Amino acid sequence: MADLFDQTPAPDAAHSAPRPLADRLRPKRLSEVIGQEHILGPEGPLGVMLASGSLSSVIFWGPPGVGKTTIARLLADESDLTFIQISAIFTGVPELRKVFEAAKMRRANGQGTLLFVDEIHRFNKAQQDGFLPHMEDGTILLVGATTENPSFELNAALLSRAQVLVLQRLDLAHLELLAQRAEQELSRALPLTGPAREALLEMADGDGRALLNLIEQVMAWKVAGPLDPDALATRLMKRAVKYDKSGDEHYNLISALHKSVRGSDPDAALYWFARMLEGGEDPRYLARRITRMAVEDIGLADPQAQTICLHAWETYERLGSPEGELALAQALIYLSLAPKSNAGYKAYKNARAAARKTGSEPPPKHILNAPTSLMKEQGYGDGYAYDHDAEDGFSGQNYFPDGMKHGVYYLPVERGYERELKKRVDYFAKLRARRQGG
Structure with a gap:
């Protein structure tokens, strides 16, 4: 009896039915596989496994049409294992039980099983956990295939028992x-x-x-x-761009866009911006991310950058596509060429960390208001120096909690407008030191 879920057609049917070109050109040996030499070559992970005669469970992660199924089938051939293929889309728990039972019977007869699971990321946590005992006792050698990032989609327990191999798109x-x-x-x-x-x-x-x-x-x-x-x-219609607005491709491209802006490359930024639009990304999402870039990576080095992004966003809302997208593109160009600084971002993070560390330390009493007589008796407001009455409009008083060292969180860079802000920071630091010392 033929193995359950083995999708290899019977010989007569295979010869009588017309075969698609992709099936006719399916490689017969691993050496014929195109474009994946980094895993199949003599020094690649699969090449080393096969040479040592010790094949372990693996997860193939890569885009469609790069040979995941073909390589799995050829691994079974070269390892003398029975090849069983299932798809997570069409397979439930009852079908999995049958696959495991058939593999156990095969193993009892001295025959191993390579179980190829296409779209393995579509199995839920319980289903993924169901593979573990059968992998551990050698009932199956699992080869999973996924187009999604295994780090996000597969259980840690499953990943710890399988090596993730990245297959590359064909150039x-x-x-x-x-x-x-x-x-x-x-x-x-x-x-x-x-x-x-x-x-x-x-x-x-x-x-x-x-x-x-x-x-x-x-x-x-x-x-x-x-x-x-x-x-x-x-x-011939052009093939649709591969883009998943909620998956890896979405995060990969927005990362590339953000880093291109941070790296002051307007051409690369426009390319990734266009790639996302071509893939159907919501321009409003891009408008939010572009504004975020201005806040995080430019900040006070060019205070106008944030305003330009907000205006571009507003222009898109008024004009819509495609003219409004031009406003976003122009904002991207401006951000790419603007001086960069994350000093404000780092100062904010450092201040938040200090606030968590010091807990509920009260402000010093001299900067507290005293609207009642009781508060005045407690010393609220005593010794407060009104800065406008001080020389240079600067009293140099301490505004941190008593006993807490004066924090230094904002460290402006020598770029753009922050160059001027750095002069002010240094000026007030010197005045503070002189007046507190006096």
Whole structure:
């Protein structure tokens, strides 16, 4: 009887049904896998495991169409393990029990099982925990696949028993090699000019399976001569940009945008801004994050930066898309080229830390108001020096709790407007030292 959930078709059906190009070009050996040499090479983690004959459970983390399923299947072949494939989307607890029972029977007969779980991050905590005893006693060797960050989506217990391997999206060189293999399989060249061929590779967006599907469409066309990029674009819709507004891609791109601004690179900032808009990101979210950049990374080095961001945000609300997005783009350019300082941000964090540490220390009595006679008798307000009456409008009195050392939290940088603020800080520090000393 065939193993449960083994999706390999029967031989007769496999020969009679038409096979998609992606299936026909599926590598037969690990050495044929394109673009993942960093894990499959002699010094890569899987290469070392196979050479030592000691394969352990792994989690493949990477975008779609980079070979996760193929590598798992070939690992089973090269390790003489029975390959069982399930998807977390379609598999519940009863089906998992059957998979584990079949693996136990196989193990009793001296045959190991490589269980490949696609979209493993979709299993809940209880379901993920269900794998642990079967991994620990050797009933299964787990190979999970996920497009989401395992650190956020998988249990710590599961991660501690499996090595996470990152698969990379295919670059243009890898996609070109895959296109050449497709041409060999089909015994003819793509009917495209050089620029159109490059455009086709870019449409795949690093996804090998998507490229082969595109090639299959192009090869089915009846054309008189090679097509140029415009003709290709007319016949073939561009693949949708990979972007999950609540997942890894969202956080990766906003991180890239923020760091580009912090790094004073307006071109990179505009690129990541455009990438997020193309992916369908809400411009209001970007407006909030852009304003946050002004507060955190520019601060008082350019006090106007925050105002420009707020005005850009307001402009977007009045104009909407696409004109309002131009206002946000211009704010990004301004932030990228503005002097940078996180001195205000650090001062705030340091002050909060000091406040937590000192607890409920009261202010010194000389700066407390005394609206009642009882409070006056307690010494409230005694000795307060009115700064406007002092020389230079500065009394130099202590405003921290009695017995607490004067804190120094704000350390302005020598950039932008904060250069002037630093002069003021230094000036008042010298006056304070002189007057408190006197």
